[in-house]
Amino acid sequence: MADDTVDEGGTRRAGGATARVWRGWRDAAQDALYGPAGFYRRPEGPAGHFRTSVHASPLFAVAVARLLCRVDGALGRPAELGFVDMAAGRGELAAGVLGALPAEVAARTRVYAVEIAGRPDGLDERIEWRSEPPEGVTGLLFANEWLDNVPVDVAEVDAAGVPRRVLVRRDGAERLGEPVTGAAADWLARWWPLPGEPGLRAEIGLLRDTAWAGAVSRLRHGLAVAVDYAHTAAARPPFGTLTGFREGRETAPVPDGARDITAHVALDACAAHAPEPAHARVLTQRAALHALGITGVRPPLTLASTDPAQYVRALASAGEAAELTAPGGLGDFGWLLQPAGPEGNPGRLKLPDLFPEVPGLS
Known part of the structure; x- marks a missing residue:
């Protein structure tokens, strides 16, 4: 059955084959990632195609558990502490954090794994599987490599110096479509100004941001944390970052549902659009994990002679920490x-209290 094609101005023309439909990258990626036959519906899960910090080492979950404990203490140890794992994959981080918590904290913690795919078999029954984050949580919301898979439109400067929407x-x-206008043009002007150089x-x-x-x-x-490939206004990549991943390798960004489609995140723009943006800060993962005790420091050589097995374990752990940082x-x-919390709340968490090891957070 024939589908419509879309011309440069966005007008639909009847009679084209499915492969010839021209759409903006946001719509194309939305279908390719989250549609009925999309990448994130595939049974092997994201870990079958790319490796995140969660998959690199269990130390990442240990660090997040430590952060959750700091949030718990800053909140006065509430009767119910929430941990929300956004884009939970197959629940690896949620399970790892729950397993790394002290028993007293784990007993009060309600864990939510937010993911569009179905609940995997064998997941800890204490983890609540949801398609949307819950309302009214007190605790930590953690989004590891979620925002890079929220689709974006792509703009390119044409020969006349005009930013146009890229159709795919x-x-x-x-090919290039219509000029970027309206809210999208305003966003570009504020967060990613494009000089008039073609390409x-x-x-x-x-x-x-939304x-x-x-x-x-x-x-x-509580505290919301987004961890991702990122850039800020001082260092935007001139040709963008759109790419694909399939079976552990970077590939062309083809929106066919067989690969991940990803682009780095303007975290400064995201921060500015959330409530109380003045309190937000961006750290490198290296700085954040060092503050949470994941340093990659090698064990002393003397341990090799006094306790060889412990030395080998510590050396492996140091290697994993080094990769994460x-x-x-x-x-x-x-x-x-x-x-996060009610506007003007005097009890709002303060980042210097959560990360006292990091200077300049106030």
Whole structure:
């Protein structure tokens, strides 16, 4: 059965084959990732195609559990402490955090795994599986590599110096569409200005800003953290970051449902659109994990002679920590820290109290 095609102005023309439908990248990626036959509906899960910090080492879950304990203490140890794992995959982080918590904290903690795919078999029964984050949580909302998979429109500067929306077919072919206007143009002007040089690109993060603000608003009181490939206004990539991943390898960003489609996140724009943006800060993963005790320091050589088995375990742990914090790798990820709660609340969490090891957070 024939589908419509879309011309440069966005007008639908009847009679084209499915592969010839031209759409903006946001709509194409939405279907390719989350549609009925989308990438995140596949049975193997994200871990079958790419490796996140969660998959790199259980130390990442240990660090998040430590952060949850700090939030718990700052909140006065509430009777029910919430932990919300956004884009939970197959529940690896949720299970790891629950397993790393002290028994007294775990007994008070309600864990929510938010994911569009179905609940995996064998997951700890204490973890509540949801398609949307719960309302009114007191605790920690943690979004590890979620926002990079919230679809974006892509803009490219044409030969006349005008930013135009990039249209794409299901086979990955691209062409320029209509000029960027309205709220999208305003976003570009504020967060990713494009000089008039032809070929320069930007990824318009309006949908991400809205998604993050919505997630933060679900917290009654606590801390929201987004961890992702990121950039800020001082260092936007001139040609964008849109790419694909399939079976452990980076590939062309083809919106066919067989691969991940991802783009780095303008975390400063996300922070500005959430409640109380003045309290938000962005750290590198390296700085955040060091503050949470994940340093990659090698064990002393003397341990090798006194307790060889412990030395080997400590050496392996140091190697995993080094990978999580490596410059040029996972250590360069951004951590957006956003305290949440009623506006003007004098009891709002203060980042220097949660991360006393990090200077300049006040």
